[in-house]
Amino acid sequence: MPSAAERTRTLVQSTCSAALVVPGLDVPCPDHLVPSSRSVGPEGDLFLEFPVGSPAVRAATRAQGDGLGAVLELTDVAPVSVPHRIRGRAWISGRLTAVPGPAQPGRMLLRLETAEAYVDDLWGAQDVEPEAFRDAAADPLVAHEAELLQHLHAAHSDRMGMLRALLGARTACDRAAPRPSAVPVALDRFGLRVRFVEAHNSCFDARFEFPEPVQDVGGLRRAMHTLFEAASC
Structure with missing residues (x-):
């Protein structure tokens, strides 16, 4: 499985939503604390881009001493x-400095020196x-994950359902019940997570691991072919 640090880096470098929280900073519109871009420097610090008139920029430039305490909150929603x-x-919390x-006309970079981080995910x-x-x-599939999951869900829902055959006793014991729908919910280099949605929106997740970690979309295609082949036997 990916480590907690890898999962956190993947979230930072993904397209999931992010917002900066600065204790004591009164902002009328929460969108004013959403960075327009974010990246990770070689020392693990975050670089967040904001308009020069952003409340975050004003607070960071006025801060004295070692900077301003801040937290970057990331929320990952299934695509x-x-x-x-x-x-x-x-x-991810740390000291915020300008x-x-x-960064470019009308923009400024803020540096969040990483002091603590915490992840709570699947x-x-x-x-x-x-x-x-x-x-x-970050996971090598992070730039393509959303598109790949949407494609699997839209074009291969029948094959997603076939993966139910690999679940063994969980589904074999209740053959009279309607078959749950199968939705691909997460993807990384180690495998695919599918959410099986049963009656009344009750659901459970199943993880299908690849024979070996994949490094690109080509490797993913081969791994998925192997997975579907196993499910059809």
Whole structure:
């Protein structure tokens, strides 16, 4: 399974929503604290881009000493329609400072020096050490995951349902019940997580691991072919 640090890096480098929380900063519109871009530096610090007139920029530039305490909150929502769509959340806290010079016209970079991190997702809840976050890498499929899940759900729902055959006793014991719908809910280099939605929106997740970790979309196609082949036997 991916480590907590890898999962947190993946969330940071994904398209999930993010908002900066600065204690004591009164902002009339929460959208004013949503960075327009975010990246991770070589030391594990976060670089967040805001308009120069943003309340976050004003607060960071006026801060004295070691900067301003802040938390970046990330919320990951499944890109397909499924019950309980929030897949995870992460919080990264540290000191916020302004990076000298504009990032681009009308924009400014803020640096969040990572001091603490915490992730709570489909794998569980766990603290993340700053050094582990710095050294971790995002999942290689992160840039394509949303599109891939939407494609699997829209074009291969029948094959998703076939994976039920790999669940063994869980489904074999209740053959009279209607078959649950199968929705691909998460994907990483190690495997595919499918949410089986039963009557009245009750559901359960099943994890289908690949024979070996995949590094790109080509490897994923081969792994999925192997998975579907096993389900059809």
